Amino acid sequence: MVATSPSVSDVAAESAVLGITPFDQRLGQPLTKHPITVLQINLGRRCNLACTHCHVEAGPKRTEELSETVCNQLIEVIRRYPSIATVDLTGGAPEMNYGFRPLVEAARAAGKAVMVRTNLTIFFEPGYGDLPEYFARHQLQVVASMPCYLEKNVNQQRGSGVYDASIRALQWLNQLGYGQAPNLKLDLVYNPPVPRTAEFSLTPSQAKLEADYRAYLHAHFGIAFNQLYTLTNLPIGRVKQALIAQDLYEPYLQFLSQHHNAATVANVMCRDQLSVDYLGNLYDCDFNQMEGVPCRLPNGQPFTVADLLTDEGLNQLQTVQTRPYCYGCTAGSGSSCGGALVNDPATNSGASIYPSRSATSRMNTARSSASWDFRPASTTS
Template sequence: MLQPSAAPELFAAHITPFPERLDSALVKQPITILQVNLGKRCNLACSHCHVDASPHRTEEMSDRVADRVIELIQTFPQIKTVDLTGGAPELLNGFKPILAAAVNTGKQAIVRSNLTIYFVPGYEDIPEYCANHHAHIVASLPCYLADNVDKMRGQGVFDASMRALQWLNRLGYGSDPSLQLDLVYNPPIPTSTNFRLTPDSVALERDYKLFFQEHFGVCFNHLLTITNLPIGRTKFQLDRHQLTLPYLQFLESHYNPKTVAKLMCRDQLSIDYLGNIYDCDFNQMTNLPALTRNGEILTIDRLLAAGTLDLINEIQTKPYCYGCTAGAGSSCGGALVS
């Protein structure tokens, strides 16, 4: 039986190291985006969650780390976007003060919502709070069919999501230009080697909009298509079917060099609930920290002490980076190229 310590060598023998596919080193650009993961507690436990979030997780940001995040936001005008995620970010400590700090300093605030959190007792004020702060809501909805959504996210999630979207529409989301509402599509996790790239976002967005308008009277702005990376529960599901390595090979075989210039890790810092810094959310979930030019691990405290966000030269990579560069590419903002 293969011992766990041999697994990295096995992958290295079958997958081209990501840096070897690049024309030049993957270097950071000036930082303009902070993506802040407030913790791993969530009211759902979706089968494709790369964070492995659930109601049983207890990790969340402390007041001290939240204060340091706010200090970052207030100190560096180069930050244009503050992207709040989790877990369910609305459920976690620091959500409201960090969102307010982003808005009060003129930055775009993004809230990555599962929508169902609005019906959890104690969080019914979240839709109005987001609307009052003109937060851009990015909501996970991996299909426009109820059965598919409930299989991935839990029984009744689709119906609750529709009611939440109707609620947001009544507040002006999807129609008021200042209240942006985007949905996120994730493909089903493969159970065989019949792998497929994420569908064309333009055509799929059209299908979503027609179906939701006709059946629920729901409108939204854009559909973002995101590739499932073999991390967290997605990797667990792939491992069950012995598909992790074949899936990575499939992603590598569809590597598109045109996506590299637009990768989200280029101008983003990902911050975890402890205040550690990563190049992206995926590296955060695999505990691959960002490094300074001198090879030092980065934290919020180190950034504030240095007085700059731009301490990283080369971005840390792993084979799962092929998921962001396959086909049209994938990022927290959807496809990277047409």
């Protein structure tokens, strides 16, 4: 069931209480939708980790996941719309939730680029040891959570032992050609620590941090990757809970609002994507999904996957549902599921991670020259 969204007046009142200008008012007009090219599917809340920065609040005890009915509807949507160039699979750990492989295979058969947002450690859980080879066989773009290149910081955010498993997983992917072969793209995602004091700072330069990651991971572990994407912690989910516990929720939102960058608005991800939850409800982005703010049709009704299978089609939405936390996507260089939104000078930082449809051409079979094997002993290909 879809949560009831606040009215425009309610959003304005909430913004006033928080001491910030309502997002649409700051823009001077409603944020409009563009043609939809990305379908992001949240397959469920189940995950083998319970990270402190997780806005989904995923974990091993969560059981919510895609149903067979919704999975079949999504497969039909993927087949029906050539304009959807990219299917972006997330969770939880998407690999652990119902429908992951059927959606991968349907999307690849339809010529779509497929991204999987993985925590890497899932490769070493019982029953998932074939995932790296599966990813390579289907030419999936791997977007891997790696909140820092230093062990202490990663384990603090994600749990003891996660860093070591992540390094072994990245080496395994490199052995298969990821980060090296043209059609085996491996991108990493940086999440800053959750603020603990009012000494807030903007997310570091994506280009500079990528250079630091690349130098450290190559020098210490021989790891290669394509790009790093820096994200801002939006004040929702576990981040919101932590901020409230420290009396930092309102100050953090004010900080984000004060650093709003109008140049980022043209590229915010909510304009050309739809986010789908495990029940088949549609949202402008994954953040709205977690906050229960569904897409609204011009008549005010919620928008669902079933509506995509009617004659009205894909592009029925006119405006994005905005909330105070939207400033998290427009502060500084901007933030999205594809990293920064504004290019750093003389770099390609901030370019979309969503590949063009031409990027889904025949796989280059080049393989790493490394001969070691990072698979767990019990795993067979």
